[in-house]
Amino acid sequence: MGPLRFMFLLCLSAAAMSMVRSEDPYLFFTWNVTYGTISPFGVPQQAIFINGEFPGPNINSTTNNNIVINVHNNLDEPFLVTWHGIQHRKNSWQDGVLGTMCPIPPGTNYTYHFQVKDQIGSYIYYPTTAMHRAAGGFGGLRVNSRLLIPVPYADPEDDYTVLIGDWYSKSHSTLKKFLDSGRSLGRPDGVLINGKSPKGDGKEEPLFTMKPGKTYKYRICNVGIKNSLNFRIQGHPMTLVEMEGSHTVQNTYESLDVHVGQCFGVLVTADKEPKDYYIVASTRFTKTVLTTKGIVRYTNGKGPASPEIPEAPVGWAWSLNQFRTFRWNLTASAARPNPQGSYHYGSINITRTIKLINSATKVDGKLRYAINGVSHVDPPTPLKLAEYYGVPDKVFKYDIISDDPPADAVDKVTLAPNVMNMTFRNFIEIIFENHEKSIQSWHVDGYSFFAVSVEPGRWTPDRRRNYNLLDAVSRHTIQVFPKSFAAILLTFDNAGMWNIRSELTERRYLGQELYSSVLSPARSLRDEYNMPDNSLLCGIVKGLPKPPPYEI
Structure with missing residues (x-):
């Protein structure tokens, strides 16, 4: 072989190796979804297991990893999983909600493929079909920072996921029948911590252990379906360091209100007397307070936990004041090396204001929940597929709700698919206005937003004077207190069909959700991926040839 040919082949080999190295790492998982039996309150009941685990396995990833999960649905019903808080840049095809995907039929499998692009932090996954979330199928999803990006605290001794949530002893199918018949779910039966309801008698095995003098990270996520929860660790203050993918100012708290769908990352140092301590989770804003507690044990501990557990706060004003202390x-730096504060969101002009008012009413004698007078109904054909195949008019109508509805618009409710057109890359203000006496929790798929205000009363433009336009936390789920509003700001720069929903499963199931259609005028792969080859087809698009793909 001549020297020139050798050098040419060497250059080709180097280029190929560079291309291989340039692709971000892949993580592969195979999940078998089955029914199983648990007895958290002493009575056997059906639950949803993943690979025999309840809760499901923890996904441990790093920024920009490609995650490939082959989900085998061994249930007797269609099934979908959503990756709560993962932005799926340009890829709403993997969002795992009925507006973007056909559910996985029983006895079949589907392989999700998504990238945790430019994200860090603590997240969860859970089912979105029927009332499956009330039976399990949920778990933690963490995205660790790349080694080259500094984290604003020392590496902890260990990293624990704490899944807290309310729980019903009735099966998910029974709960679904309640809602289908027009009934509310009523009060849950208790609270679980990582799928357990410890007796709190000091005799059970510890949920977590800590070495004296060491600092641990706890990722606390509310995976419940209805109740906000207060979380605390007996005798141990918690330093908040991360919230739903954003590093926060490191304030210290004795307890934290964690609303449905929210995740907080805290640091806890084992610097107290070496013995057992209780971690405590209890319901908030309920007439009857449900509490559960589990053991945290020092490795050299020599005594039981004190029976006197710290009291939970009272009233939602306390929770509102705590929200005001959260700061970006x-x-x-977050997923990229530039500081979080380099994005001056407060200097961007708002191009559109959308007010979303939640309401509860009855339609034909049955309970329904609505947004601006429309209670969402999932059609047999996913909205995203109808749009991609060019037949949206056969499935849904755009913009059947207005941006600024009158207060009485919620009195008359229409059942229909609820889809709003959003202009690609516009900077939008969304107001969640709660006229009810119960607390709400809202989530926006595909995006992080700036939670600039949560305040009592009705929203008016004058309320902008009190917005936090400097260091509001960038997050994906926000609570709205009774007779109050929440204001968020975000840029709709992620093309696709994205779900905006109540995190309270009863309310979402009965219509309190909508979809935002974000179309790129360029129809280019630079803005949105093509439909995956393995996408399931259903409804009126089943059997149709795929439309021509987008091009670069």
Whole structure:
């Protein structure tokens, strides 16, 4: 072989190796979804297991990893999983909700493929079909920072996922029948911590252990379906360091209100007397407070936990004041090396204001929940597929609700698919206005938003004077207190069909959700991926040839 040919082949080999190295790492999982039996309150009941685990396995990933999960549905019903808080840049095809995907039929499998692109932090996954979330199928999903990006705190001794949530002893199918018949779910039966309801008698095995003098990270996520929960660790203050993918100013708290769908990352140091301590989770804003507690044990511990557990706060004003203390860490880098505060969201002009009012009413004598007078109904054909195949008019109508509805618009409710057109890359203000006496929790798929205000009363433009336009935390789920509003700001720069929903499963199931259609005028792969080859087809598009793919 001549020297020139050798050098040519060497250059080709180097280029190929560079291309291989340039692709981000892949993580592969195979999940078998089955029914199983648990007895958290002493009575056997059916639950949803993943690979024989309840809760499901924890996904441990790093920024920009490609995650490939082959989900085998061994249930007797269609099934879908959503990756709550993962933005799926340009890829709403993997969002795992009925507006974007056909559910996985029983006895079949589907392989999700998504990338945790430019994200860090603590997230969860859970089912979105029927009332499956009330039976399990949920778990933790963490995205660790790349080694080259500094994290604004020292590496903890260990990293624990704490899944807290309310729980019903009735089966998910029974709960679904309640809602289908027009009944509310009523009060849950208790609270679980990582799928358990410890007796709190000090005799059970510890949920977590800590070495004296060491600091641990706890990722606390509310995977419940209805109730906000207060979380605390007996005798141990918690330093908040991360919230739903954002590093925060490191304030210290004795307890934290964690609303449905929210995740907090805290640091806890084992610097107290070496013995057992209780971690406590209890319901908030309920007439009857449900509490559960589990053991955290020092490795050299020599005594039981004190029976006197710290009291939970009272009233939602306390929770509102706690929200006001949450601040974005402007000097910390997130998934990229530039500081979080380099994005001056407060200097961007708002191009559109959308007010979303939730309501509860009855339609034909049955309970329904609505947004701006429309109670969402999932059609047999997913909205995204209808749009992609060019037949949206056969499935849904755009913009059947207005941006600024009158207060009485919620009195008359229409059942229909609820889809709003959003202009690609516009900077939008969304107001969640709660006229009811119960607390709400809202989530926006595909995006992080700036939670600039949560305040009592009705929203008016004058309320903008009190917005936090400097260091509001960038997050994906926000609570709205009774007779109050929440204001968020975000740029609709992620093309696709994205779900905006109540995190309270009863309300979402009965219509309190909508979809935002974000179309790129360029119809280019630079803005949105093509439909995956393995996409399931259903409804009126089943059997149709795929439309021509987008091009670069």
